[in-house]
Amino acid sequence: xxxxxxxxxxxxxxxxxxxxxxxxxxxxxxxxxxxxxxxxxxxxxxxxxxxxxxxxxxxxxxxxxxxxxxxxxxxxxxxxxxxxxxxxxxxxxxxxxxxxxxxxxxxxxxxxxxxxxxxxxxxxxxxxxxxxxxxxxxxxxxxxxxxxxxxxxxxxxxxxxxxxxxxxxxxxxxxxxxxxxxxxxxxxxxxxxxxxxxxxxxxxxxxxxxxxxxxxxxxxxxxxxxxxxxxxxxxxxxxxxxxxxxxxxxxxxxxxxxxxxxxxxxxxxxxxxxxxxxxxxxxxxxxxxxxxxxxxxxxxxxxxxxxxxxxxxxxxxxxxxxxxxxxxxxxxxxxxxxxxxxxxxxxxxxxxxxxxxxxxxxxxxxxxxxxxxxxxxxxxxxxxxxxxxxxxxxxxxxxxx
Amino acid sequence: xxxxxxxxxxxxxxxxxxxxxxxxxxxxxxxxxxxxxxxxxxxxxxxxxxxxxxxxxxxxxxxxxxxxxxxxxxxxxxxxxxxxxxxxxxxxxxxxxxxxxxxxxxxxxxxxxxxxxxxxxxxxxxxxxxxxxxxxxxxxxxxxxxxxxxxxxxxxxxxxxxxxxxxxxxxxxxxxxxxxxxxxxxxxxxxxxxxxxxxxxxxxxxx
Numbered sequence: 001x002x003x004x005x006x007x008x009x010x011x012x013x014x015x016x017x018x019x020x021x022x023x024x025x026x027x028x029x030x031x032x033x034x035x036x037x038x039x040x041x042x043x044x045x046x047x048x049x050x051x052x053x054x055x056x057x058x059x060x061x062x063x064x065x066x067x068x069x070x071x072x073x074x075x076x077x078x079x080x081x082x083x084x085x086x087x088x089x090x091x092x093x094x095x096x097x098x099x100x101x102x103x104x105x106x107x108x109x110x111x112x113x114x115x116x117x118x119x120x121x122x123x124x125x126x127x128x129x130x131x132x133x134x135x136x137x138x139x140x141x142x143x144x145x146x147x148x149x150x151x152x153x154x155x156x157x158x159x160x161x162x163x164x165x166x167x168x169x170x171x172x173x174x175x176x177x178x179x180x181x182x183x184x185x186x187x188x189x190x191x192x193x194x195x196x197x198x199x200x201x202x203x204x205x206x207x208x209x210x211x212x213x214x215x216x217x218x219x220x221x222x223x224x225x226x227x228x229x230x231x232x233x234x235x236x237x238x239x240x241x242x243x244x245x246x247x248x249x250x251x252x253x254x255x256x257x258x259x260x261x262x263x264x265x266x267x268x269x270x271x272x273x274x275x276x277x278x279x280x281x282x283x284x285x286x287x288x289x290x291x292x293x294x295x296x297x298x299x300x301x302x303x304x305x306x307x308x309x310x311x312x313x314x315x316x317x318x319x320x321x322x323x324x325x326x327x328x329x330x331x332x333x334x335x336x337x338x339x340x341x342x343x344x345x346x347x348x349x350x351x352x353x354x355x356x357x358x359x360x361x362x363x364x365x366x367x368x369x370x371x372x373x374x375x376x377x378x379x380x381x382x383x384x385x386x387x388x389x390x391x392x393x394x395x396x397x398x399x400x401x
Numbered sequence: 402x403x404x405x406x407x408x409x410x411x412x413x414x415x416x417x418x419x420x421x422x423x424x425x426x427x428x429x430x431x432x433x434x435x436x437x438x439x440x441x442x443x444x445x446x447x448x449x450x451x452x453x454x455x456x457x458x459x460x461x462x463x464x465x466x467x468x469x470x471x472x473x474x475x476x477x478x479x480x481x482x483x484x485x486x487x488x489x490x491x492x493x494x495x496x497x498x499x500x501x502x503x504x505x506x507x508x509x510x511x512x513x514x515x516x517x518x519x520x521x522x523x524x525x526x527x528x529x530x531x532x533x534x535x536x537x538x539x540x541x542x543x544x545x546x547x548x549x550x551x552x553x554x555x556x557x558x559x560x561x562x563x564x565x566x567x568x569x570x571x572x573x574x575x576x577x578x579x580x581x582x583x584x585x586x587x588x589x590x591x592x593x594x595x596x597x598x599x600x601x602x603x604x605x606x607x608x
Contacts, residue, residue: 009581010577010580010581010584011574011577011578011580011581014577014580015573015574015577017554020548020549020552021552024549024552025403046523049523050523050526050527050530050580050584053527053530054530054534054549054580055549056549057527057530057531057534063438063439063442063448064435064438064439065434065435065438065452065455069452070431070434070435073434073452073455073456074427074430074434076456077430077456077459077460077463080456080457080460081460081463081464084460084464085464
């Protein structure tokens with residue numbers, strides 16, 4: 001090797017933009033250039049190797065935004081822009097800008113979107129039961145938009161109102177407009193209410209739903225022709241607005257409740273065996289799913305219960321079942337284990353008690369606006385029970401000897 | 402995409418954004434949001450903070466676009482926005498602790514994997530270089546990152562590091578000299594060891 005031919009030292013190579021380009025993105029042109037120089041002895045193979053090593057060894061621990069995070073930040077950017085516009089008095093909605101570009105960005109990365117697109121071609125709604133949970137969930141009320149973007153709310157209660165175009169207002173402030181094509185093509189939103197939180201939603205047709213703690217509802221932005229369908233997990237009180245041409249169907253894992261214009265309460269927590277429908281006004285038909293599907297029509301003041309595969313209908317005092325939406329639980333001859341599990345959900349606490357206590361039956365009214373300790377001690381008015389807070393959010397309920 | 406095409410594309414996008422094209426704005430977001438996030442995380446581990454910064458950059462860009470002039474270099478404009486927002490935040494945070502000057506850490510890692518079966522000498526040199534690179538100052542690390550990772554020119558690095566041309570050149574040059582010294586030290590050590598252990602170079606470089 002002709003040492004005196006050297007024109008590129010190690011440092012020269014590291015300073016040379018063309019060499020950096022070769023090390024990072026070799027192409028036929030720069031390869032040929034540097035091969036010639038190597039063969040002419042203008043640089044040593046060792047320097048070549050070491051320089052390439054230096055340039056490429058600057059390994060960067062890249063941290064990336066997930067697609068979901070990327071979409072969430074984008075939603076926040078739009079919200080931020082909309083808020084700034086509002087402050088400056090301009091009312092035009094930025095949401096229009098999400099349009100095609102946004103869909104372009106995120107479509108395809110979501111199998112769900114493509115699923116809906118293919119379904120919309122055939123003119124059918126995709127199965128509402130099959131809408132997936134969002135990937136991230138925390139202790140906030142969460143609105144999942146149909147492009148899988150999520151809005152998290154800081155408040156403990158939320159009120160969401162849709163108009164007939166599928167535009168929504170959250171707590172009378174934030175506007176969410178549908179993406180283009182939404183509303184025409186069937187697309188679902190969902191709301192997830194964690195422990196200790198409440199949400200009410202007015203749907204595009206004017207029907208209203210109060211969601212109790214630990215509940216989830218999936219619904220279309222705008223109801224299609226023929227039927228109005230929502231999917232529910234947890235507990236909800238629903239006031240259906242009159243529309244005889246479009247029955248309102250509340251689907252749950254184990255039953256469907258079909259109504260025209262009425263109000264009723266549905267309890268369908270996945271982890272609890274007892275599922276109920278209480279009719280307040282109007283008329284509903286409850287269809288149970290499973291091996292022996294059956295349909296039961298209810299009259300006002302009747303409660304339909306499904307426990308495992310057993311069904312029953314009984315007269316109830318409806319106020320007992322719907323006052324939770326005003327922060328009141330009323331029980332009549334109810335097992336304490338059931339009441340306590342409701343309280344655990346409501347406050348987001350855990351309660352320790354013996355099976356002896358769980359089997360006690362309780363009637364009375366619990367005012368949930370009080371703190372949990374006071375509510376639990378309130379039980380001692382009817383039973384020899386006492387409650388002690390053991391640590392944060394854990395309570396011990398025991399028999400007072 | 403080579404540098405010139407990228408610059409041209411960015412310039413076109415920028416012009417469209419200034420003229421009110423929202424689709425161009427969304428495209429710019431999709432091109433740079435993640436890159437900015439990744440860049441911001443070299444100065445801090447606080448992921449939420451960096452996410453907020455990405456958000457702020459794009460909100461400011463959109464709402465202030467009418468006042469924005471032509472930007473020569475969109476990529477470095479976005480990167481320096483990230484750096485400025487972050488550093489302003491650090492300064493504000495530091496005011497609670499009364500620390501006068503700050504120099505946030507610039508996180509990079511150095512690894513090296515050889516594509517060749519290499520000699521003992523080359524292996525030793527690489528190992529030494531990797532060790533040495535770990536002990537660079539944050540500014541040296543930052544400069545090398547721009548140069549080797551981001552393919553930025555000296556002018557672009559000046560803009561991001563707010564240093565003049567000569568200072569940037571010196572900073573980088575001194576770092577490169579350090580690399581050379583490391584290599585020479587290894588050569589020197591090997592020359593002193595018995596010949597039997599000193600394998601000849603078996604290198605074949607094929608481009």
